[in-house]
Amino acid sequence: MPAMTMIEAIRDAHTVAMERDDRVIVFGEDVGYFGGVFRCTHGLQERFGEHRCFDAPINESGIVGAAVGMAAYGLRPCVEIQFADYMYPAYDQIVSEAARLRHRSAGDFSAPLVVRMPTGGGIYGGQTHSQSPEALFTHVAGLTTVVVSNPYDAKGLLIASIEDDDPVMFLEPKRVYNGPFDGHHDRPIVPWSQHPLGEVPEGHYSIELGTARVHRAGDELTVLTYGTLVHVAQAAAEEQDLDAEIIDLRTLVPLDIDTIVDSVRKTGRCLVLHEATLTSGFGAELSAQVQERCFYHLESPIIRVAGWDTPYPHAHEWSYFPGPDRVGRAMRKAVTA
Amino acid sequence: MPAMTMIEAIRDAHTVAMERDDRVIVFGEDVGYFGGVFRCTHGLQERFGEHRCFDAPINESGIVGAAVGMAAYGLRPCVEIQFADYMYPAYDQIVSEAARLRHRSAGDFSAPLVVRMPTGGGIYGGQTHSQSPEALFTHVAGLTTVVVSNPYDAKGLLIASIEDDDPVMFLEPKRVYNGPFDGHHDRPIVPWSQHPLGEVPEGHYSIELGTARVHRAGDELTVLTYGTLVHVAQAAAEEQDLDAEIIDLRTLVPLDIDTIVDSVRKTGRCLVLHEATLTSGFGAELSAQVQERCFYHLESPIIRVAGWDTPYPHAHEWSYFPGPDRVGRAMRKAVTA
């Protein structure tokens, strides 16, 4: 099996989906000739022509709004927002339009489209190149929200998202584009080629939306997370020498609650991690659901570790990012409380 | 003390604030000559002139964006979004601009502005005249989020919001504009003039942002809620004959966590109520925080009752709205579990 970076896996998913279904078209800012500022659509225009993959004017509402119209026509647009931090101008089209079209028209129209966006910090991008807005999607009925953590999943989930009949928000933590970043920013970068999840099968495969993946099995503690923090959690568990079960949620809505509940009932302890701002982050929803469903199994309070309730800072990025030390301390607390 | 509807109280708050500070200006769609579709700014143009209260073009991003510029100049704009459901086009200006201006400029500039918006259902408004988007604000660092439930608070909180040095999202559940609606939509409307919280002092007073109000004291169960659901909770508690302590949060961020924790530690049981969609609603944050801080005091799982995870329906509005029956059942469950 070829080793791929997450960027290559995303490119490959596009290629496979576009080959199989000529209704799939790809556009966004700098995604056409240039192939995207993160190169995720590189080569698509050359391969499929300017009518399947093209550049768009800088107007995120226009990009998603046009995609809604195209999807209503019967195409399957997969568009890129250059950074998740720039999705706000498109938020009305996402929330009021894409998310509700099927429901409000009682199935007369639908909006099968994918909005891809790089998320998360760790590249000194400051407050407008580092955000993780997943909780702004999970609150909206009608949206499927995916956050990927590795090349294998990224390909299978992107293909599934493009094939899905409803709008999917597809979040790509940019810090894991090139390797399984574990939060130790001062250590050399480990490439995906040295990681089993960097092995990506050729051709078509898809991963069912709404299914989590047990990233690491364990008995002492359940860690619920997604994206970059999956790798941070693993590093922390190893460093703390804890038998933590790490669940990579992959899809936030719909949520794979069975996998979560089974794990927490087994371990009796639960840690929730994400990079986004703590208050009203998706961790709150996870904590609430675990508490509702596992109340009598919990031996200690569910702990959330997340970005602070501040804009993502530039210089103090590593004081903001929930790295392995902060996560490790929380793990210890969860098992000793 | 004069009895006022919540609409009159909001109007009065504007008047008091505009009298005291000529930097306060008011604008929005139909708010000038007409006085707003809910009449909340009625009379202000006549009294203060077209340069203090005026109509705006239909562009919510323009309204909030212009307000940010005005606030940076040194004014204190208080703008209206006609329905909270139409705040999405302004979301970028709210989240990326108003909320972050002070922080990103290290205090060089700030954005003291208020964005008022009618929220909630109960008027057969369907999915675009019924939303409660508070959780989309509480996740954003730099925003203060207020939800009012009665005329007395509305006046004092609006004055405090206008006087606050940072952006405040001011949510007005439209179903309590004219009376303390308890969810019994098939019963006659009770006007504010028959309710103690309809008594509104004349002149200037303000209620500190970030302080909750114990709406009803009790020992058996803590109910955390805000807006319309405060009155629903009261009706349900009476109908169930439960000694429930109902806390009207009033400000969601910053949250009055002490009042909450004191109550839950006392009762050991907690119910969280809101009208917004359940998943990733502000109830999740409340549940998570209570769990974190009161784990060892909780005798039964925290229960959330909220709008379903669907768009707000038109015809089935009363099956969507968390009315006194649904709330009452949850109360029973909370005290018996």
Next chain:
Amino acid sequence: MESESESDPPGLRLRIPEPARGRQPADRARFISPAGEMRKPALDEKVERVALMRKQLVRVLDDDGNAVGEWVPDLSADAKRTGLRDMMLVRSFDARLLHAHRQGKISFYMQALGEEAVACAQKRALDPGDMHFPTYRQQGLLIAGGYPIVDMMNQVLSNEYDPLKGRQLPVLYSAKSHGFFSISGNLATQYIQAVGWAMASALRGGTEIASAWIGEGASAESDFHAALVFASTYQAPVILNIVNNHWAISTPEDFARGASATFADRGYGFSIPALRVDGNDYLAVYAASAWAAERARANLGPTLLEWITLRRGAHSTSDDPSVYRPADEAQKFPLGDPIDRLDQHLTAIGEWDEERQAALQREVDQEVEDAFAEADSHGSVKTGAVGDPRSMFDDVFHDLPRHLVEQQAQVGEGR
């Protein structure tokens, strides 16, 4: 006219457009050219030259009901009678539902009184398969398209036969089969969606075009810009309609138009040819729509059409316009009434008379009455005949995910 700061300091002054104040606006309906005066440009006429016509108005019907000038469309008397009937049906339909609102049978309604020609004529000028992206005031597209009015009434009543299952506010129809996109409560979003749909049709080498609708007030919204940028850049086969009925709830058109002379002017900066058209002249609407559609189908790109008409009624049943507009505004409106004018024309050419007009009125009223009786027999949101509440969980997604299955089950437990 504009007001100035009271103190009138030596420095800067902000211009606030004059509010309505219930007085007759000085320049309500500006630049009214005589019928027949305006030339019909070539389909590929340079945008600069089209722009020179900006203070003219495409008009076909003169004051005596004669069809004059280059824009006279090739329409048979039958087609014109059909147009008359379409508009009368819309008006009768609106009247019946307003009445139903007064009767307390429905929660909300929005009529198109006075602007029926715009939607009715454009629907007939375009082809089946074309897709309209309407606002809440284009019920004429459905009625002229032959969509069953009883289904529309069921939607408005939100009863069990509502095709939208009670999910939407009254009048926010959806009818893909009839080239009518699902109406959104959020203004302007449909404008860029229409451009996207048109882009898709062009990408697929189709022949269907899209038609985007917006009110003059909502043209101030930002998605208007997104639409014009995309339409211009990709030369999408789309008609961009701006219905200038002079009011956005209580706000006169000036707040959206600003200092520019017309809304049609907004096309120029995108090199989108734009015409102002007498929106109360069925023949002019038909002709201009057909011209724009022909341009689109010939791969000549988008066309912007500003329809001059008047919102004669209240904004909606929730609105009371008496405080902001003069009572006699409709009488003073220089472009008259679309139904009267087509009636007058048909009479002038000897294809119509009072008797037939009266008979047609009875016929459409009866059709509306019958349809309403049928719809009403199914009950309404007011009678509680709204069907199974559990259906509200359907169509959130194509398949019901687990959390919605669980929530749906709880609805069974009562409210």
Next chain:
Amino acid sequence: MESESESDPPGLRLRIPEPARGRQPADRARFISPAGEMRKPALDEKVERVALMRKQLVRVLDDDGNAVGEWVPDLSADAKRTGLRDMMLVRSFDARLLHAHRQGKISFYMQALGEEAVACAQKRALDPGDMHFPTYRQQGLLIAGGYPIVDMMNQVLSNEYDPLKGRQLPVLYSAKSHGFFSISGNLATQYIQAVGWAMASALRGGTEIASAWIGEGASAESDFHAALVFASTYQAPVILNIVNNHWAISTPEDFARGASATFADRGYGFSIPALRVDGNDYLAVYAASAWAAERARANLGPTLLEWITLRRGAHSTSDDPSVYRPADEAQKFPLGDPIDRLDQHLTAIGEWDEERQAALQREVDQEVEDAFAEADSHGSVKTGAVGDPRSMFDDVFHDLPRHLVEQQAQVGEGR
């Protein structure tokens, strides 16, 4: 030129503007009129007449360095030398920081190479107290405004002396004292904010005006429309600048401009007078800015200015333009280089020579070197000299609320 669907079916076709492909664009910098040709309209000239000048370009400096025509500004030789120095300082500043990036001292940088005149000359043409709402490419506003370059460098290095406390990406300065609004990472939001600021100034009867800046690519964003609508409706005292440097990252201007001939055309539909100006001609920039400012201060409302210039460098240090643009684009650009042209002019009028130019170059380079040495001595984000991380909780609100106090305390516990 446009490409067509491969199959070329009988039906519709979508036009996709030609991507850059690394070739010299056919019509890079269109409509270049000779210097001095374009008339200077009256301050209150009708917008229709100004619009007729749309394919002309305000130019003062001719190919021999002479200042010619109606637009020649009243600037002393000293003022011109100051302008030259401002631009050279910007260029030297940019070069030093690009070098610092190559040295691994900073994480990111964006230069203004080739477009220094636009910001430098406008800053000098406006008054203290006026407020600019810039993008990331108007460092010239700060430098020409006398803001200490060492403070700018501290910001770029994100060290403890960074006035923005390490919160913002390099180059996203804020300096209220120097009429420079906090730069946002989100494109276009500042455009409507500038209009709001100008409205506030007019509401208060002030004399200060606002100046809004945007790139040609970002003019496709929707807040551009919001700004033009509000500016037109309230006749706000604001200058609306569009810097057309022909590139938006990898995308040529055509994607934002669409089928229209110029970006200045976008003003017309709002009745906002719009001029195209040679952005590499310091005297033209000064004159056009002064004209627009005078209009604003005379309560004649907004002016739109399209600056024709060229982004000679990469978009940012994260960008590699070699794949999409030709290597010789800058040489072929018909408007030359702003520094060379002002140097040539000063020489032509006998106020400058090679020796003084060389001396000035040494002087600004030394100033930059000294400033950089000072800034660098404070360390940078790369050396970890970023100050107390707990400061990241300050300024989220005016007062630290309780939940932030709690979070801040946890930072003490280590990361």
